[in-house]
Amino acid sequence: MPIDVHQHIWPPAFIELLRARTTSPYLDGWTLHMTGEPPFVIDPADHDIAARVRLAATDGLDLALVSLSSPLGIEYLPPAEATPLLTAFHDGALALPAPFGVWASPCLSGPDPEAVERELRRGCAGLQLPATALLDAAGWNECAPLLDVLTRLGKPLFVHPGAAPAAQDTPPWWPALVPYLQQMHASWFAFRAFGRARHPQLRVCFAALAGLAPLHGERLAARGGGRGEIDFDVFYETSSYGTRAVDALVRAAGIDVIVSGSDRPYATPVIPDIGADAAVHALRTTNPARLLHGPHPSHAGGQPEGSHP
Numbered sequence: 001m002p003i004d005v006h007q008h009i010w011p012p013a014f015i016e017l018l019r020a021r022t023t024s025p026y027l028d029g030w031t032l033h034m035t036g037e038p039p040f041v042i043d044p045a046d047h048d049i050a051a052r053v054r055l056a057a058t059d060g061l062d063l064a065l066v067s068l069s070s071p072l073g074i075e076y077l078p079p080a081e082a083t084p085l086l087t088a089f090h091d092g093a094l095a096l097p098a099p100f101g102v103w104a105s106p107c108l109s110g111p112d113p114e115a116v117e118r119e120l121r122r123g124c125a126g127l128q129l130p131a132t133a134l135l136d137a138a139g140w141n142e143c144a145p146l147l148d149v150l151t152r153l154g155k156p157l158f159v160h161p162g163a164a165p166a167a168q169d170t171p172p173w174w175p176a177l178v179p180y181l182q183q184m185h186a187s188w189f190a191f192r193a194f195g196r197a198r199h200p201q202l203r204v205c206f207a208a209l210a211g212l213a214p215l216h217g218e219r220l221a222a223r224g225g226g227r228g229e230i231d232f233d234v235f236y237e238t239s240s241y242g243t244r245a246v247d248a249l250v251r252a253a254g255i256d257v258i259v260s261g262s263d264r265p266y267a268t269p270v271i272p273d274i275g276a277d278a279a280v281h282a283l284r285t286t287n288p289a290r291l292l293h294g295p296h297p298s299h300a301g302g303q304p305e306g307s308h309p
Contacts, residue, residue, distance in 0.1 A: 001062040003288035006261030011092020025072040036164030046265035068105040070130035073163040079110040103128040130162030131183035137194040156203040184211030205235040239263035246272040
């Protein structure tokens with residue numbers, strides 16, 4: 001059952017609500033305006049549901065999980081603004097045909113664990129949070145009531161880059177390469193330092209290979225952070241990376257915690273050349289299934305970081 005854990009589709013009602021707005025985030029026709037990034041022209045085909053179903057079939061997928069575009073900053077809008085957008089997104093995404101599923105997203109300006117539970121019980125695969133909500137101990141503490149719902153229901157967390165800060169005189173690729181990855185890097189270390197102890201059974205997936213944070217294990221040990229063990233309930237999604245980066249993460253964290261994600265339509269899926277077909281099967285099928293549905297019993301003990309060939 002090949003799975004892509006990271007795609008984006010905007011349902012029609014969600015698009016119309018973005019067009020009705022006059023402040024960030026909003027759509028002017030098909031041009032997206034949001035804080036921290038230059039105006040971006042959307043290709044309508046990217047959100048054509050029938051076209052995306054065909055594309056998923058071409059990609060050989062049995063499941064593609066759609067997530068809210070957290071860089072839009074919708075989660076942080078006042079509840080009166082955020083709630084209609086989140087409702088339109090969830091309703092539209094849950095109504096998408098196979099092979100699509102959906103990550104739920106919360107309103108973080110007025111967190112409501114009961115609302116999160118309702119969306120999960122409606123069929124959402126898990127909860128997505130922007131990395132900007134999880135950069136430090138305070139962030140993990142503030143989101144703890146939402147994460148407790150996940151643990152109770154046995155659902156995973158997906159950590160996605162959030163909104164980029166406003167910047168001038170930077171190239172168009174700057175947000176994706178600098179603030180996005182800095183957010184992922186910080187949220188991974190914050191989870192290690194503060195989140196895991198509070199949520200010992202939570203399954204977590206970090207987009208974009210967690211900004212390559214696990215590759216800093218040697219420096220972490222040198223600075224007194226300890227070597228630690230591989231956490232088999234922490235996963236790393238591959239979007240926008242290829243063979244070299246994925247191979248490096250496999251060496252640092254092991255093949256069992258890497259999951260395939262594309263970030264379609266903003267990036268093209270890449271199947272890394274990391275050896276045997278079994279490795280690709282792990283990335284596309286075995287590991288995403290364990291992320292979504294539960295632990296592998298043989299991994300209860302953990303292994304030292306960097307112990308994999």
